[in-house]
Amino acid sequence: xxxxxxxxxxxxxxxxTLVDARPDSRVPAYAERRRPRGxxxxxxxxxxxxxxxxxxxxxxxxxxxxxxxxxxxxxxxxFWHLVPFxxxxxxxxxxxxxxxxxxxxxxxxxxxxxxxxxxxxxVIRRGVRYELLExxxxxRAK
Amino acid sequence: MRRKRVLDLGxxxxxxxxxxxxxxxxxxxxxxxxxAIAAAKRIARKxxxxxVRFAAGAAQRLPYPDATFDVVILSWxx
Numbered sequence: 001x002x003x004x005x006x007x008x009x010x011x012x013x014x015x016x017t018l019v020d021a022r023p024d025s026r027v028p029a030y031a032e033r034r035r036p037r038g039x040x041x042x043x044x045x046x047x048x049x050x051x052x053x054x055x056x057x058x059x060x061x062x063x064x065x066x067x068x069x070x071x072x073x074x075x076x077x078x079f080w081h082l083v084p085f086x087x088x089x090x091x092x093x094x095x096x097x098x099x100x101x102x103x104x105x106x107x108x109x110x111x112x113x114x115x116x117x118x119x120x121x122x123v124i125r126r127g128v129r130y131e132l133l134e135x136x137x138x139x140r141a142k
Numbered sequence: 143m144r145r146k147r148v149l150d151l152g153x154x155x156x157x158x159x160x161x162x163x164x165x166x167x168x169x170x171x172x173x174x175x176x177x178a179i180a181a182a183k184r185i186a187r188k189x190x191x192x193x194v195r196f197a198a199g200a201a202q203r204l205p206y207p208d209a210t211f212d213v214v215i216l217s218w219x220x
Contacts (some may be wrong), residue, residue: 004151004201008216011149013209020216 001061009070012135018071020062023047023100024078024127025055031091031105034084034121042088042114043105045124051100062131071133079130082123088114091122146212151201156182156194158217163194170211171196172204 008018025047032039047055065071085091096103107114143165150159153171155178163169171194173179182196199205 007202007204008151008214010208011204011206011210012214013212016209016212016214018214018216022216022218 001058002064005061005065005070009065009135014135014137016135017074018133018135019130020133021128021130022058023051023055024129025052026129027078027127029101029124029126031107032123032125033117034123039123039125040109042109042117042122043107045095045105045126046102048100048102062133066133069136072136074132074134076129076131078127080125081128082125085122085124087120088118088122091124094124143213147210149204149206149211149214151204151214151216152218153182153196154178156185156196158215159194159196160186160189160191162215163191166193166213169194170206172199172201174198174200 005018012018029045029047030041031043031045032041062071066073083094085094092105095101095105143162145165145167148159148162148166148169150156150162150169150171153159153173154175156171159169159171159182171179171182173182173196176198179196179198186194186196197205
């Protein structure tokens with residue numbers, strides 16, 4: 001990752017911008033039922049151990065290239081990304097195949113509620129972290 | 143993005159690159175998956191987008207000269 005960031009720095013003009021957006025596993029994802037107004041939380045979806053390690057490696061790589069003076073953080077934050085599903089079964093199917101998340105949600109509603117709303121629209125709400133990094137001129141060799 | 147030279151790194155089928163293209167001066171998309179790149183080229187051709195180029199390649203060795211771009215986008219790539 002550090003190699004890739006070094007290459008990005010090379011192809012960016014000084015003062016150019018790196019826009020980085022990636023899943024934020026520091027917050028859990030949620031399975032939610034879509035209501036006419038708003039959402040009802042049905043469960044928590046944890047990130048797989050492998051992906052947590054990958055996310056940490058990405059965080060460390062970005063921190064390192066900033067320490068090395070290649071980039072300067074201009075802005076950063078988090079927004080929520082919603083992945084839509086037509087039913088609870090569709091959401092479960094997504095979780096069973098998706099490598100990022102553990103394959104089952106931890107439900108916070110009882111099974112009768114899940115059964116009652118199983119054909120409602122659902123979303124997985126997950127955090128996305130973004131950063132705008134400015135490419136600095138490479139540090140001069142002493 | 144307006145009138146900028148943009149690189150979409152890990153562009154997949156080019157959805158993001160093609161979305162940025164109307165505003166940018168030029169957009170390059172690169173992805174290690176040749177099938178995704180073929181799909182991106184097909185979609186760009188069909189849409190008649192002329193300021194976008196796609197290529198297969200790895201982020202660790204980018205086939206561009208120094209200081210080619212004003213903006214690099216990493217979306218779900220790191």
